[in-house]
Amino acid sequence: MQRRDMFRAGLAGAAGLFGLRQVKAAAAEERLKVAYHLSDVDKVNFVLGNIKNHYEGTGGNVDIALVVHGPALAAFKSKGISAAISGRFAGLVEQGLSPHACGNTMHGMEITLADLLDGFHAVDEGGVVKLAELQRQGYAYLRP
Numbered sequence: 001m002q003r004r005d006m007f008r009a010g011l012a013g014a015a016g017l018f019g020l021r022q023v024k025a026a027a028a029e030e031r032l033k034v035a036y037h038l039s040d041v042d043k044v045n046f047v048l049g050n051i052k053n054h055y056e057g058t059g060g061n062v063d064i065a066l067v068v069h070g071p072a073l074a075a076f077k078s079k080g081i082s083a084a085i086s087g088r089f090a091g092l093v094e095q096g097l098s099p100h101a102c103g104n105t106m107h108g109m110e111i112t113l114a115d116l117l118d119g120f121h122a123v124d125e126g127g128v129v130k131l132a133e134l135q136r137q138g139y140a141y142l143r144p
Contacts, residue, residue, distance in 0.1 A: 031061050031062060031063055032058060032061065032062040032063070032140070033062070033063045033065075033134075033137070033138050033139040033140065034054060034062060034063070034064050034065070034139060034140045034142060035064075035065045035066075035067060035131055035134040035135065035139040035140065035141050035142065036050070036051060036064065036065070036066045036067070036142050036143075036144070037067055037127075037131055037141065037142065037143040038066060038067070038068045038069075038072045038143075038144075039068070039069050039070035039071065039072050039127075040070070040071065040072055041071040041072045041074065041075050043072070043144060044072055044075045044076075044085065045084075045085065045088075046144060047066070047144050048085070048088050048089060048092065050142075050144050051064055051066065051092055051097060052088070052091075052092060055092070055095050055096075060095065060096070063096065063098070063139075064092075064096065064097050064098065065097075065098045065099075065100060065130075065134055065139060066097060066098070066099045066100065067100045067102070067123070067127045067130050067131050067134070068099065068100065068101055068102065068105075068127065069101075069102030069104070069105040069126070069127035069128070070102075070105055073101055073102065073105045073106070073109065073111060073116075074109060074111070076089070076099075076101070076116050076117050076120065077111065077115050077116060077117075078115060078116060078117050078118075079115070081117070086117060089117050089119070090117070090118070090119075093118070093119035097119070098121070099117075099119050099120045099121065100120070100121050100122075100123045100127065100130050101113070101116055101120045101121070101122055101123060101127075102123055102126055102127030102128075102130075103122050103123050103124040103125065103126060103127075104126045104127070105127065106122060
């Protein structure tokens, strides 16, 4: 056995002795946290598809927040919404999606929480503030 191979074997044994392998395994099981930012109405279906793929790709081992503001918020009004978007959104909420509606946009567009699909939370301080808070909490920021 060469000297470097003996060194590697010694390191592997020490790692096992000190539980380093257990730390690595625990880190691998940690849930991902992702914040999706949506303001463009023409990207609603695209973003919902990305979120669906995110749940499937991680086997559900992910916490996802969707923060909606600007023109995109109108796409989530319960009246007049397409059955495809409504059904897709409801399915994602069942999987754990946490959707947030910008309070500033709601006020500006005269939209109430009751006007939106079930599951939304109003963000009184504003959507961009919520996004910054989520990032501070360790959420990865995605704006497709």
